[in-house]
Amino acid sequence: MIIAVDATGGEYAPHEVVKGAIKAAQEHKVEIALVGRRDILYVLAGRHLGKLGITIIDASQAIGPNESPLEAIRSKPDSSIMVGINLVRDGRASAFVSAGNSGAVFTAALLNLGKIKGVPRPAIGSFINITPLTPIFLIDAGANVDCRPEHLVWFANLGNLYVSQILGISSPRIGLLSNG
Structure with missing residues (x-):
């Protein structure tokens, strides 16, 4: 099972998100796909990538907490939320977790995964x-x-x-x- 994790979502992202992903991979033996800016995520998680089953999926854009959900997902197709949802849609991840803009996650999931x-x-x-x-x-x-x-x-x-x-x-x- 691969869990895609929005590394840009939440107040303390990406540092705390990466720490949590590493802990989850260590304790629960799950594969984690960190979604966000590749350059930043390599610095934060680099030494854990091979041995823990953590991969990085590049997403060059981020949706902020105060952005309109529909406008944000339409104008930011390479956001971590859209990329993560699409990983699930395409069968490359079993689940997507985000502490980011819940309206954007909800809207992206509804439009891309359906009901x-x-x-x-x-x-x-x-x-x-x-x-x-x-x-x-x-x-x-x-x-x-x-x-x-x-x-x-x-x-x-x-x-x-x-x-x-x-x-x-x-x-x-x-x-x-x-x-x-």
């Missing part, structure tokens, strides 16, 4: 760990601004499926949180 058949609207999911014994999985963490009741039902079903498969909780409790 799961039968699911009317995708959603972003995120774990909120209040205590180690009570994990909370928040689904639709800011991706959708206008949801109908049937979308909420789909989100509940997606969250239920994800938590039961990933955490092994056969009947997770599902709730609705509304911000207004």
Whole structure:
């Protein structure tokens, strides 16, 4: 399994992202494809490339946190987000992880990977760990601004499926949180 990682996304990128990728490769024996500016990534990860299964995929552009998602992915086809999503689309990576502009990741994934058949609207999911014994999985963490009741039902079903498969909780409790 190859996990593509956006090395330019997040407040402490690329240094902390590269450190995290190296740690993941060491501890979990997964292959990592760091996506970002090749020259910078070689300096940061160079000595770990061969022995840990870390590769570098060049992406000359980056999408900033305040950029319009649709405009950014259209105007920056060589951004780390677009390159990473396309690695998944083309079968060169199994997953893409980014701490960057979530709207751009969401939009790029929707336009380039599409939706799961039968699911009317995708959603972003995120774990909120209040205590180690009570994990909370928040689904639709800011991706959708206008949801109908049937979308909420789909989100509940997606969250239920994800938590039961990933955490092994056969009947997770599902709730609705509304911000207004």
